[in-house]
Amino acid sequence: MADGDPLIPPSAVDVDLSAVAAGWDRTMSDFETGMWRMEEAQPQLRTPIVAVDVLDRSPDWDRLVKAHEWASHIVPRIRMRAVEPAFGLGNPVWSVDPEFDLDYHLRRVRLPEPADFDHALRMCRHLATEPFDKARPPWTAMLIEGLPDGRAVYVVKTHHSMTDGMGGIGLMTLLHSRRAEPTPDKPDRLPAPPEHLSTITAMRQDVVSEIQKTPGRIGDLVGGAVRAAVATVTNPVGAATEVVGYANSLRRIVTPPPATGSPLLRNRGLGRWFGVLEVGLPELKSAAHDAHGSVNDAYVAALLGGFARYHDKLGVQVGQVPMGMPVNMRRASDPSGGNRFAAVRFAGPATEADPVKRIAQVRAIVLGLREEPALDALDLAAPLLSRLPTSLLANWYLSQSTGLDLQASNVAGVPVPVYLAGARIERMFPFGPAPGCAVMATLVSHAGTCCIGVNLDTAAVTKPALFMDCLQESLDEIVALGREEGA
Numbered sequence: 239m240a241d242g243d244p245l246i247p248p249s250a251v252d253v254d255l256s257a258v259a260a261g262w263d264r265t266m267s268d269f270e271t272g273m274w275r276m277e278e279a280q281p282q283l284r285t286p287i288v289a290v291d292v293l294d295r296s297p298d299w300d301r302l303v304k305a306h307e308w309a310s311h312i313v314p315r316i317r318m319r320a321v322e323p324a325f326g327l328g329n330p331v332w333s334v335d336p337e338f339d340l341d342y343h344l345r346r347v348r349l350p351e352p353a354d355f356d357h358a359l360r361m362c363r364h365l366a367t368e369p370f371d372k373a374r375p376p377w378t379a380m381l382i383e384g385l386p387d388g389r390a391v392y393v394v395k396t397h398h399s400m401t402d403g404m405g406g407i408g409l410m411t412l413l414h415s416r417r418a419e420p421t422p423d424k425p426d427r428l429p430a431p432p433e434h435l436s437t438i439t440a441m442r443q444d445v446v447s448e449i450q451k452t453p454g455r456i457g458d459l460v461g462g463a464v465r466a467a468v469a470t471v472t473n474p475v476g477a478a479t480e481v482v483g484y485a486n487s488l489r490r491i492v493t494p495p496p497a498t499g500s501p502l503l504r505n506r507g508l509g510r511w512f513g514v515l516e517v518g519l520p521e522l523k524s525a526a527h528d529a530h531g532s533v534n535d536a537y538v539a540a541l542l543g544g545f546a547r548y549h550d551k552l553g554v555q556v557g558q559v560p561m562g563m564p565v566n567m568r569r570a571s572d573p574s575g576g577n578r579f580a581a582v583r584f585a586g587p588a589t590e591a592d593p594v595k596r597i598a599q600v601r602a603i604v605l606g607l608r609e610e611p612a613l614d615a616l617d618l619a620a621p622l623l624s625r626l627p628t629s630l631l632a633n634w635y636l637s638q639s640t641g642l643d644l645q646a647s648n649v650a651g652v653p654v655p656v657y658l659a660g661a662r663i664e665r666m667f668p669f670g671p672a673p674g675c676a677v678m679a680t681l682v683s684h685a686g687t688c689c690i691g692v693n694l695d696t697a698a699v700t701k702p703a704l705f706m707d708c709l710q711e712s713l714d715e716i717v718a719l720g721r722e723e724g725a
Contacts, residue, residue, distance in 0.1 A: 285398035297659035507697030524720030543712030639674025
């Protein structure tokens with residue numbers, strides 16, 4: 239979050255302000271409600287999203303504080319807490335915290351000398367593992383100073399129920415600045431007034447929200463039924479084929495990957511370890527292009543190659559890696575808040591030693607999954623799942639997620655240099671939540687550099703430094719493809 243020039247012109251900011259006011263849902267979705275509640279029953283399912291900015295210098299503290307205050311005016315959700323409805327009847331409702339205290343959410347620490355980036359990263363990891371105070375808005379930011387050459391780290395942690403990865407990048411894009419100098423006349427608005435929402439009122443609001451959604455749901459249902467009936471009459475063979483096709487797609491989506499987890503990564507726990515990788519975006523694009531794949535294909539292939547190397551160095555034969563990957567469902571017109579993605583699972587081809595063939599295999603798998611008609615199955619099932627007892631839902635979800643050894647996410651970042659209260663952001667490392675999986679890797683492109691944050695479950699990956707070395711070797715192997723082609 240920063241002050242200065244917004245990344246979009248003032249007229250666009252004015253439009254966005256009204257969209258923010260009207261576009262963010264006041265009631266959590268069924269999916270977000272599940273994430274919010276399940277961690278109470280199973281702490282392994284905590285879902286913090288962590289962004290770590292590496293700064294070329296310490297930002298001006300007063301400007302940074304004012305920037306956060308300004309951001310809380312622009313994005314009211316920053317000042318909102320989640321209020322549970324009475325008796326748990328309905329989904330939590332977002333309400334402006336009547337005791338909102340910026341000093342609680344924004345912290346400042348200085349590392350003792352000598353310190354380096356690894357020390358700062360450990361602090362970020364500790365911050366990530368601290369549970370949220372759910373009586374307050376679920377986010378925390380920290381400025382970490384005392385790094386060599388006057389550098390600093392700024393870290394933000396938000397609960398996944400607030401937004402997904404793409405939404406988080408959208409917020410950061412709005413709040414960062416293209417220049418180091420402050421902009422005193424940037425658009426502003428009054429902060430959202432405090433609200434004293436009771437649990438009874440939250441329950442009533444959720445009921446009203448459900449009633450308001452009912453006509454649309456009925457309309458969609460009736461419209462779908464009419465279209466299905468017309469299709470059945472006019473083209474009975476085609477209609478039957480479509481139904482069977484969706485059923486088969488649903489089976490492929492919900493069936494666990496046809497691979498068993500690695501015996502090396504079988505255990506799960508609450509310990510987390512953060513590691514980082516980086517590679518030039520042009521270099522990764524070149525390697526992907528020469529292997530007839532996308533940047534995401536090359537990235538996933540590099541991760542799988544790292545898994546294979548890790549197993550080889552520990553004397554264990556690698557198999558296919560059961561993995562998951564979010565597919566962005568966010569439209570350009572969607573507000574930054576909330577979660578709009580679908581999750582897919584598949585067997586990652588880590589057994590393929592040839593990086594070119596591995597990239598091709600990943601590409602074929604991912605392209606097939608993106609075309610699945612039942613990609614939205616989780617959204618369709620969420621209303622039913624959210625009505626299950628929380629402990630039952632948490633145990634079911636944990637049983638599904640612990641079957642994954644890897645989750646990989648790729649989020650488009652900011653293509654231009656940006657500043658944070660006068661300090662230039664050199665790197666922007668993302669750390670997605672690892673609720674039950676062994677490894678969560680997230681890539682964000684920032685000003686021509688692919689910044690990869692790796693969140694490891696230390697009960698599964700018992701030699702994290704070795705694992706990161708193996709990922710680096712695999713990434714180097716992928717990048718070398720582009721160099722060989724250009725030689």
